[in-house]
Amino acid sequence: MTVPANDKSLLRIAVVGHLDHGKSTLIGRLGHELGTIKDPHLARFGDNWAFAMDQLREERDGGLTIDTAQTFLETADRQIVLIDVPGHQELLHNMLTGATQAEVALLVLAADEGVKDQTRRHIVLLRLLGLSSVIVAVNKMDLVGFSEQAYRGLVDAVQIVLEGAGVTALGFVPVSAKAGDNVVGRSERMGWYRGKTLFGFLSEHVPPSVLTAAERFPVQDVYRAEGQDIIAGRLLSGRVAAGGKLTVLPAGHGTTVTGIRRFPANDAPAEAGESIGLILAGAVPDRGAVLTSVDDQPNVGCALTGRVFWLGEAPLQVGETLSWRCATQLQQVTVQGIGDCVDSATLEPVPATAEMQRLALGNVRLAAEQPLVFESFTRCPGLGRFVLERRGVPVGIGIVP
DSSP: OOOOGGGSEEEEEEEEESTTSSHHHHHHHHHHHTTSSOHHHHHHHTTOGGGGTOOSHHHHHHTSOOSOEEEEEEOSSEEEEEEEOOOSGGGHHHHHHHHTTOSEEEEEEETTTOSOHHHHHHHHHHHHTTOOEEEEEEEOGGGGTTOHHHHHHHHHHHHHHHHHHTOEEEEEEEOBTTTTBTTSSOOGGGTTOOSOOHHHHHHHOOOOOOSOOSOEEEEEEEEEETTEEEEEEEOOBSEEOTTOEEEEETTTEEEEEEEEEOSSOOOSOEETTOEEEEEEESSOOOTTOEEEOSSSOOEEEEEEEEEEEEOOSSOEETTOEEEEEETTEEEEEEEEEEEEEEETTTOOEEOOOSEEOTTEEEEEEEEEEEEEEEOOTTTOHHHHEEEEEETTEEEEEEEOO
16 A cells, blocks of 8 residues: 555665766766656656756766755655765755765766775764765776675775774665666676665655754744744654743743644654754744753753864864854854864874864864854754854864764
8 A cells, every 4th residue: 555645754865976986877877767867757857867957068978966856755665765966076055965865875987997095084974974884886887897795895885984984884785777687676797796776775765863852953043923932943852742841042041832834734743853843932032042851952052063064264273263064053163173173084083283174084173252052963954063154154064072
């Protein structure tokens, strides 16, 4: 029996990998096999399934993905969103944008090229973004003669990199995206492979559960409707019902939920993941405030240490002031210290200095004049991930350990 669409579980998958290892082609082939790409489009794409994903002309002409693109797949009991993110080193900002939306990653590795610097960097980024598990597709098996030996060697090589970054491989699958081998149907040319097809891995993966049951509701905006202030936002975790007691942080005062607004309207308690409006008794919180449970609260303070991946052209320097964004919060922070840096491509330690170079990872101590609301990423990703901006431009992404 087919589950109604609104009752289906949703899994968002970031598709990452080195430039030209076949991410867009693989997604295009999946869409074709599952009927997402309809017949009228086929003449345009020929056998280049990447064109189904790379919508911008400069992407087609250059053979690389510039922006993130999404493909929606559907099974009998699940909705899957594949987020195609760029592999080129200069497009890491776009890669971060796509990967931050996902619950799991699909790493695409070309069999004829193997592990590249950008492969290593994407693996490190995934871990930094909290994606601690990946499905690995060894693509372009046709270019190595569908060789089991070549496949096994690549699996061993990428496994070493994954383990070094603290990322777990949920499974490996040899594929040829261009021809469709092991993408949805099993490959007759790789009879030595007995595991699941790629679609088998994607359709059976269980999305991670919410890490904390405590209420976490960052205030996105306040609207006035029918004489009432409606506090809009997305419930990161927990469950909120009319009559429930909450604490408003960083102010620290209590409040009571008197109503829930959603579309279509109903009075059922709000569950984690829902975007809703709340009607509260008492003072109206501003954007950036976080509504939390009374007896289980996140950290509130003017200082924190985060693990930061630096993207700025100019080095990050001790003493400089940046903008800090976390959920709906925006605050000015000053860099007080930098330590434990590594090169994101080689994973080798970088000698400690008063600055951090582009594409390095390091522990950064930040201080703010106004209180910040944050939490360990492993407990609440929505309050444990932040972005640093320099003059309005994103230059770093970090997590709270």
